[in-house]
Amino acid sequence: MRIGCPKEIKTREYRVGLSPAAVTALTARGHSVVIETGAGEGAGFDDDAYRAAGAEIGDVDAAFSADMIVKVKEPQAVERARLSEGQLLFTYLHLAPDVPQTEELLASGCTAIAYETVTDRDGHLPLLAPMSEVAGRLAPQVGSWALQKANGGRGVLMGGVPGVGPAEVVVLGGGVVGTHAARIAAGMGAEVTVLDLSLPRLRQLDDLFSRDFRTRYASEAAIADLITRADMVIGAVLIPGAEAPKLVRRAHLPTMKTGAVLVDVAIDQGGCFETSTPTTHDEPIYEVDGIVHYCVANMPGAVARTSTIALGNATMPFVLALADKGWARACAEDPHLAAGLNIHAGQLTNAAVAQAQGRDFAAPAEVAQAAA
Numbered sequence: 001m002r003i004g005c006p007k008e009i010k011t012r013e014y015r016v017g018l019s020p021a022a023v024t025a026l027t028a029r030g031h032s033v034v035i036e037t038g039a040g041e042g043a044g045f046d047d048d049a050y051r052a053a054g055a056e057i058g059d060v061d062a063a064f065s066a067d068m069i070v071k072v073k074e075p076q077a078v079e080r081a082r083l084s085e086g087q088l089l090f091t092y093l094h095l096a097p098d099v100p101q102t103e104e105l106l107a108s109g110c111t112a113i114a115y116e117t118v119t120d121r122d123g124h125l126p127l128l129a130p131m132s133e134v135a136g137r138l139a140p141q142v143g144s145w146a147l148q149k150a151n152g153g154r155g156v157l158m159g160g161v162p163g164v165g166p167a168e169v170v171v172l173g174g175g176v177v178g179t180h181a182a183r184i185a186a187g188m189g190a191e192v193t194v195l196d197l198s199l200p201r202l203r204q205l206d207d208l209f210s211r212d213f214r215t216r217y218a219s220e221a222a223i224a225d226l227i228t229r230a231d232m233v234i235g236a237v238l239i240p241g242a243e244a245p246k247l248v249r250r251a252h253l254p255t256m257k258t259g260a261v262l263v264d265v266a267i268d269q270g271g272c273f274e275t276s277t278p279t280t281h282d283e284p285i286y287e288v289d290g291i292v293h294y295c296v297a298n299m300p301g302a303v304a305r306t307s308t309i310a311l312g313n314a315t316m317p318f319v320l321a322l323a324d325k326g327w328a329r330a331c332a333e334d335p336h337l338a339a340g341l342n343i344h345a346g347q348l349t350n351a352a353v354a355q356a357q358g359r360d361f362a363a364p365a366e367v368a369q370a371a372a
Helices: 020-028 047-053 060-064 099-108 129-147 176-187 199-209 220-229 250-255 265-269 299-325 327-333 351-357 364-371
Strands: 002-005 032-036 056-058 068-070 088-091 111-114 168-172 191-196 214-217 232-235 261-264 285-288 291-294 341-344
Touching: 002 060, 020 032, 020 047, 020 299, 032 047, 032 060, 047 056, 056 060, 068 299, 088 299, 099 341, 099 351, 111 327, 129 176, 129 232, 129 261, 129 265, 129 291, 129 299, 168 176, 168 220, 176 191, 176 199, 176 232, 191 199, 191 220, 199 214, 214 220, 220 250, 232 265, 261 265, 299 327, 327 364, 341 364
Parallel strands: 002 032, 002 068, 032 056, 068 088, 088 111, 168 191, 168 232, 191 214, 232 261, 261 291
Antiparallel strands: 111 341, 285 291
């Protein structure tokens, strides 16, 4: 199979879909790989490193003419226009809140497998997890920057100083993002509370991290109470494939401290704050009713080398399976990979996206079996 890896064009997105190590693994199995020139530079991989691994270096047209296209971020409008029937796209998609992308991918006739809905035997999301870990660890870091007075925040130091209390941080969601965010915030010296709806998860977090942070059940009353005292609220809620629930509404903002910070890690799925709007690394923050919002939709792109290597470690077995077997056979044999199938030949194949957008859908496993 011929695999293409284009350069990411989203604002300040420095990650790359394939590392030189991935190219070596693919070419060793007889596949050909074309890397768009300069695609890996932001992550510290130059064209010569890809050539040494066995890749061809080409332009954007060459990368997008391949049988399978491996990316990081969802294809932008100009990239979607390059897709055609029979091509396989393997990347993050986050379709639920993005109707234009959904419609254009359906119209292209391509097959699109989304990293964020691939599962494993334990029901986890193995291709979302590494970037969730990165984003969770980044969230308190960028939030502390936004808390600085010069950036519009309250002027509160995360760990305080002797005689002055630390910042109060509320984390909404106790999954991968929330746990990593809470650990880092606590490590910075903040007072941290994690909220979640799962009592088993809260018990697990309490058993593991009771010395580091507190846990609370995520009732509406608890959220409304805690955000009034918070200097920072980190939104870390995920419903696989679906649009994120709005846990903090605009009516809540006047009850919060002026200059408090909202960090919405769920922004790729529409955000879990009602007032969230996607931002970029160039202009990461904005203010609504005195509350600073940080809603960068590709947070892990800021640490591109770490993120690229971590993502590649997770995606590589699936990339190899798709290249070796073709998408239909690979998905027919692996129901966890089939769960990542979101679009095929003009059909939507993800139930959560269909529900969010009011569309019909076909079961991904059945589509894969029929195509195999």
